[in-house]
Every structure is written in structure tokens, then in C-alpha cells.
Amino acid sequence: MSETEALETHLQELRRGTVVLACLRLLRRPGYGYGLLEELNARGFDTDANTLYPLLRRLEKQGHLTSEWNTDEARPRKFYRTSAAGSRLASALTEDLARVVAAIDALPEED
Amino acid sequence: MNATLTDRYIDAAMRTVPEKQRPDLSAELRASIGDQIDARTDAGEPHETAERAVLTELGDPDKLAAGYTDRPLHLIGPRYYLDWWRLLKLLLWIVPVCAAFGIALGQTLAGATFGEVVGTTVAGIIGVVVHLFFWVTLVFAILERSPGDGARKRNAQSKEEPWPQWTLDRLPEPRESGARLPDLIASLVFLVLGAAAILWDLLIGFVPGTDLSFLNPGLWPWWIAGLFVVMALEAVLAFLVYRAGRWTVGLAVANAVLAVVVAVPALWLLTQGLLLNPEFFPTLVPDDGAEVAQIIVVLTGFGIAVIALWDIIDAFLKARRAG
Numbered sequence: 001m002s003e004t005e006a007l008e009t010h011l012q013e014l015r016r017g018t019v020v021l022a023c024l025r026l027l028r029r030p031g032y033g034y035g036l037l038e039e040l041n042a043r044g045f046d047t048d049a050n051t052l053y054p055l056l057r058r059l060e061k062q063g064h065l066t067s068e069w070n071t072d073e074a075r076p077r078k079f080y081r082t083s084a085a086g087s088r089l090a091s092a093l094t095e096d097l098a099r100v101v102a103a104i105d106a107l108p109e110e111d
Numbered sequence: 112m113n114a115t116l117t118d119r120y121i122d123a124a125m126r127t128v129p130e131k132q133r134p135d136l137s138a139e140l141r142a143s144i145g146d147q148i149d150a151r152t153d154a155g156e157p158h159e160t161a162e163r164a165v166l167t168e169l170g171d172p173d174k175l176a177a178g179y180t181d182r183p184l185h186l187i188g189p190r191y192y193l194d195w196w197r198l199l200k201l202l203l204w205i206v207p208v209c210a211a212f213g214i215a216l217g218q219t220l221a222g223a224t225f226g227e228v229v230g231t232t233v234a235g236i237i238g239v240v241v242h243l244f245f246w247v248t249l250v251f252a253i254l255e256r257s258p259g260d261g262a263r264k265r266n267a268q269s270k271e272e273p274w275p276q277w278t279l280d281r282l283p284e285p286r287e288s289g290a291r292l293p294d295l296i297a298s299l300v301f302l303v304l305g306a307a308a309i310l311w312d313l314l315i316g317f318v319p320g321t322d323l324s325f326l327n328p329g330l331w332p333w334w335i336a337g338l339f340v341v342m343a344l345e346a347v348l349a350f351l352v353y354r355a356g357r358w359t360v361g362l363a364v365a366n367a368v369l370a371v372v373v374a375v376p377a378l379w380l381l382t383q384g385l386l387l388n389p390e391f392f393p394t395l396v397p398d399d400g401a402e403v404a405q406i407i408v409v410l411t412g413f414g415i416a417v418i419a420l421w422d423i424i425d426a427f428l429k430a431r432r433a434g
Binding site: 032033034035038048049050051053054057058061069075076077078 | 175
């Protein structure tokens with residue numbers, strides 16, 4: 001495995017959970033698949049469509065998101081919104097991430 | 112109108128999605144694809160290339176569908192892999208050996224030639240191994256896909272396993288070296304009892320009221336004397352193993368030589384009809400004596416071969432463990 005490949009793999013693992021957290025926090029205001037994808041990428045969460053769409057379904061199935069079809073516009077879209085359980089999950093994840101960041105800051109300095 | 116690439120993509124993705132989720136999922140997927148295509152055409156791309164680019168980026172529709180429905184994309188995942196492998200190894204140690212023994216014994220009793228026995232046994236072993244792999248793997252693949260599994264898989268703390276969790280108690284015990292004092296005593300007692308049984312059989316007989324021996328009385332005295340010499344050597348070997356404190360490759364080789372020196376002449380005598388007393392069964396079972404004698408000959412032959420083989424392998428295994 002080359003160095004860049006290894007870096008890619010490790011970065012992917014490091015970021016895996018952060019997309020979930022970002023979705024839960026962004027969807028406090030209702031959003032739909034593609035719009036959310038754009039916003040995530042604009043905010044610096046590199047996400048692919050084929051990971052985001054299944055992720056939204058999973059979070060909905062777990063009860064962390066609720067959904068509703070919006071047929072007002074020409075293209076009907078499924079809008080997701082973070083549920084109460086989702087909010088609690090987001091708080092827990094945010095707290096934990098802050099703890100991890102603090103722990104990393106406390107590590108010995110890099111060369 | 113011809114189906115568009117998008118239609119075909121959605122059809123392909125929905126094939127493996129459960130019926131009742133299909134309308135909702137396909138509508139959402141269609142909207143998402145439409146949004147993505149629009150974003151590209153708004154930037155000036157022609158519709159056709161935009162559609163191709165978006166669908167290519169979404170990737171294999173079956174993989175996408177698996178993500179939607181939480182279906183595993185592996186036959187046996189990390190949760191079951193070790194249990195699958197342990198069970199398979201255990202069965203592969205036990206079942207083919209038993210099957211080979213049973214097939215060979217059955218074939219021999221049925222009067223098959225040596226070539227037929229070997230051919231049927233080898234074919235049988237191959238069949239048994241293939242079946243073991245297939246059925247064990249099938250059961251675990253179904254387990255991997257059993258209902259409610261998806262929810263549990265995401266919950267890494269779940270204790271709901273179909274079998275007990277691994278605990279420290281399951282660490283393997285240190286193996287017996289086979290070279291302690293109890294092993295030496297057992298070997299010596301076994302040899303003395305064996306020699307006594309042979310003498311008793313030939314001189315007095317185990318069947319009350321007759322002087323019939325199970326072994327051929329013609330083996331006395333020289334064949335039996337030869338056997339006793341080998342048994343004495345085995346006693347010496349047992350003592351050497353005890354003194355060395357462990358089995359070594361050299362001792363295992365010596366053990367193998369002794370086992371062969373006993374088993375090969377015994378099997379030769381058996382096939383020549385010289386090992387067992389030809390009078391024994393015809394006298395005890397007047398009606399079917401010859402047939403019973405034939406079966407006993409085959410069973411004895413297998414018994415001698417299996418015991419010798421096991422004795423040889425066991426010593427080498429202990430030597431390897433100790434080394």
C-alpha cells in the first residue's frame with residue numbers, strides 16, 4: 001500500500017462518524033438528499049451521494065430522523081428532519097468529539 | 112419512449128429492495144438523481160453526459176441497494192468468521208477420519224478388492240469434505256442474514272449471541288507432554304497386562320470349559336517371543352521418553368519403527384490366516400462360524416492398522432508440541 005493510499009484509508013476512518021453528526025445537526029432544519037449533500041460538501045464534510053443516501057435511510061430507521069414528502073414543487077422530494085432522539089444523539093456525539101479533540105491537544109507535540 | 116438510463120438504473124437498484132419499500136425509495140432516488148443532473152446541466156453540461164456522470168458516480172446499483180436495505184455484502188462477516196472457522200476445523204478433524212474408517216470397513220466386509228476399497232474411500236473423503244464446507248458455510252451465511260441481525264450488528268455492545276461469548280475460561284489448557292511419570296506407569300502397566308493377556312489366552316484360554324485360544328496356537332513360541340521382545344523395547348522407549356522429559360523427533364521415529372514392526376507382521380499373519388485361531392469361531396458359533404470369523408478378521412485388521420497409525424501420529428504430534 002502506498003503512502004497516499006494509507007493516508008486515504010486512515011482519513012476515511014477518522015471522518016466516518018463525523019458525517020452522521022453533521023447530518024443530525026444540519027437537519028434540525030428540514031432538508032432533502034441532494035441539498036444536504038451540497039451543504040455537507042460546502043461545509044467541508046467530503047461525502048459521496050452513495051454513502052449519504054443510505055445513511056439517511058439508516059438514521060430514519062433508527063428513529064434519529066423523521067421524514068415527510070414535499071409535493072409542493074415540480075419535483076417531489078423527501079425531506080428529513082432530526083427527531084428528539086436524533087438531537088440527543090447529536091449532543092452526545094458533539095460532546096464526545098470535543099473530548100477527543102481535547103485529548104489529542106493534550107498529546108505530546110509533533111516534531 | 113425508450114427507458115432512460117435513469118429508469119434502467121433505478122429498476123436495477125430496486126430489484127433487490129423489499130416490495131413495500133420500493134415506491135418510496137425509487138421516488139426518492141429518482142428525485143436525488145434528477146437534482147444531481149440539474150446541478151450539472153445548470154453548469155452548462157449537456158443532459159446526456161450529465162446523466163452518465165451522475166449514475167457512474169453512484170456506482171453499482173446492487174451495492175447502493177445493499178446500503179439502503181442494510182444487506183451484508185459478504186458471505187460471513189467478522190462477527191461469525193471465527194466461529195465458522197473453528198467449527199469447520201473441528202469437523203474437518205473428526206468427520207472425514209470417521210467416514211474414511213467407516214467406508215473402508217464397510218467395503219472390506221462387503222468383499223471389495225484393495226483397489227476398490229482405496230478408490231471408494233478416497234472418493235468418500237473428498238465428498239465428505241466438500242459437503243462439510245458447503246453445509247457449514249451455508250448455515251453461517253444464513254445466520255449472517257437472519258432477521259434483526261442488522262440492528263444488532265450496528266450495536267457493538269450487543270450480548271445477544273447464539274452461543275456463549277468468549278471468556279478467559281476458554282483459553283486453551285497447557286497440553287499434556289505425554290512424558291510424565293503417570294504416562295510411564297500407564298505404558299508399563301499396559302504392556303504387562305497385554306503380555307499377560309496373550310499368555311493367558313494361549314495357555315489357559317478365555318472361554319471357560321475349553322482350552323480354545325483366540326490367537327493361533329501355532330504362534331507359540333517363536334512369534335510370541337518376538338512380540339515380547341518388541342514389547343520390552345517399547346517399555347525401554349517409554350522409560351527413555353520419561354527420562355528425556357518430553358517426546359523428541361528421534362524418540363517418535365523409534366516409536367514409529369516399533370509400531371510398524373508390530374503392525375506389519377501382525378497384518379501379514381492375519382491375511383495369511385495365521386494370526387487368529389481358525390478353530391475359535393467355528394467351535395463357538397457352529398452355524399455361522401466361518402462368516403463371523405471373516406468379520407472378526409477384517410475388524411482385527413482395521414483395529415491393528417488404526418491403533419498403529421494413531422500411536423505413530425500421536426508421538427509425532429507430542430514431539431512437535433514439545434519442540
